Amino acid sequence: MKFLGRICRVILIAAFWIGVWTFASWKVGKPLLFPSPAAVIRRLFELMQTKDFYLITVNSLWNIVKGILAAVFGGSLLAMITSRIRFLREAILPVMTVIKATPVASFIILALIWIGSAKVPTFITVLIVLPVIWTNLDEGLRKVDPQLVEVAKVYKMPLLRRLRLLTLPSVKPYFVSACRTSLGLAWKAGIAAEIIAMPRNSIGTMIGDAKQYIMTEDMFAWTLTVILLSLVIEFLFAALFNKLGGKRHRKETV
Amino acid sequence: MLEFQNVCFAYGKKQVLTDLSFTLSDGEILAVMGESGCGKSTLLQLVAGFLKPKSGIILNQACKISYAFQEPRLFPWLTVTENLRAVLSDKDTADSRIADALDTVSLSDAAHLYPDELSGGMKSRASLARALAYGGDLYLLDEPFAALNEELRAELSIKLRERIRQSGASAILVTHQRADAELMADRILML
Structure with a gap:
């Protein structure tokens, strides 16, 4: 019953915003500038009937997922090292701050010059996600409850068990939060990189082309594809962490 | 088994222990009493190796230390049994050790509960059960009965004393309650 209520609420909210979109599009009255939801969905279905749609979507998906995975692995490894070596942390902190503060477009253009268009989306995704993962995990690892660390020490818990029963559960909320933030950023930065770098068979290139030829319906349809993909990935991620974190989590020591 | 020789310890400029010397023999239970802030818990932390003395020597031959901390310090994401x-380490004997320890502290019914589902007294008993299940050759007990009512304190003091005696281990009990000290300990050290 609760689930049904939630579904109804989601449908109502979606209907409201689609209504707002329809009204705005009708008010503007120029489909070339602001297409209606019906026109966009119709165009999306047309695109979905072509083979290229899937090739392009999978290619973009892979570019970004590859970047996320590399950044999660690299950021975690780096955090494990820097949480133990204070000097290294202090040395890396300014680099991460600079990366976070620099406009993505600057990095995209530099990367385009350095490594060529095909690798830019993945590289940019790594660059955007890695600092988020590192910052959160480094903080999480440094904030493992020292009282529980003493328990692990006095009872001589072996390293692997300590990792499984103390470190990972302590760090999990930081990791999940970092991944949640990163997913949205990764899609935005990855697609932006594709729009500027224009690698072959990518959603960003399609959006870039649509902009160039003022095919607004296409632009909306591809953007909708990105949003849907992002939601699916976020849903899968949430499901994975719910499964992994079957046991309850409490941050505070009791 | 354990010897303090002229041990001094200070937190910054605040001197906590000055020239403390005592010996704890094998199988002996020592109660440490004194006013708040006199260094009772510090003494246990020195024995456990979490703190280093400013001067003096601590000779500790214990290989396994069972420490019931002042705060229960249970892993919040694990049930009592999992804690x-x-x-x-020994998987073969783990189940029986756990059952035995929980039975000793009368907490068998709460074995499946998470720490945040336990009362303050139950958490203390779970922490005590962890120390018992581990079965060290030196027990460090930092006010383990603080959150318990008098009846339970007396009952647990006797059970704990029996368990420690049977295992041949030594123990240092930090307490504010003279009755607990008299029930459990062979000797009382006033700080």
Whole structure:
């Protein structure tokens, strides 16, 4: 019953915003500038009937997922090292701050010059996600409850068990939060990189082309594809962490 | 088994222990009493190796230390049973050790509960059960009965004393309650 209520609420909210979109599009009255939801969905279905749609979507998906995975692995490894070596942390902190503060477009253009268009989306995704993962995990690892660390020490818990029963559960909320933030950023930065770098068979290139030829319906349809993909990935991620974190989590020591 | 020789310890400029010397023999239970802030818990932390003395020598021959901390310090994401299992290495005997320890502290019914589902007294008993299940040759007990009512304190003091005696281990009990000290300990050290 609760689930049904939630579904109804989601449908109502979606209907409201689609209504707002329809009204705005009708008010503007120029489909070339602001297409209606019906026109966009119709165009999306047309695109979905072509083979290229899937090739392009999978290619973009892979570019970004590859970047996320590399950044999660690299950021975690780096955090494990820097949480133990204070000097290294202090040395890396300014680099991460600079990366976070620099406009993505600057990095995209530099990367385009350095490594060529095909690798830019993945590289940019790594660059955007890695600092988020590192910052959160480094903080999480440094904030493992020292009282529980003493328990692990006095009872001589072996390293692997300590990792499984103390470190990972302590760090999990930081990791999940970092991944949640990163997913949205990764899609935005990855697609932006594709729009500027224009690698072959990518959603960003399609959006870039649509902009160039003022095919607004296409632009909306591809953007909708990105949003849907992002939601699916976020849903899968949430499901994975719910499964992994079957046991309850409490941050505070009791 | 354990010897303090002229041990001094200070937190910054605040001197806590000055020239403390005592010996704890094998199988002996020593109660440490004194006013708040006189260094009772510090003494246990020095024995456990979490703190280093400013001067003096601590000779500790204990290989396994069972420490019931002043705060229960249970892993919040593990049940009571899992908290006990976390410190046990021998899988074959783990189940029986856990059951035995929980029975001693009368907490068998709460074995499946998470720490935040326990009362303050139950958490203290779970922490005590963890120390018992681990079965060290030196028990460090930092006010383990603080959150318990008088009846339970007396009952647990006797049970704990029996368990420690049977295992041949030594123990240092930090307490504010003279009755606990008299029930459990062979000797009382006033700080």
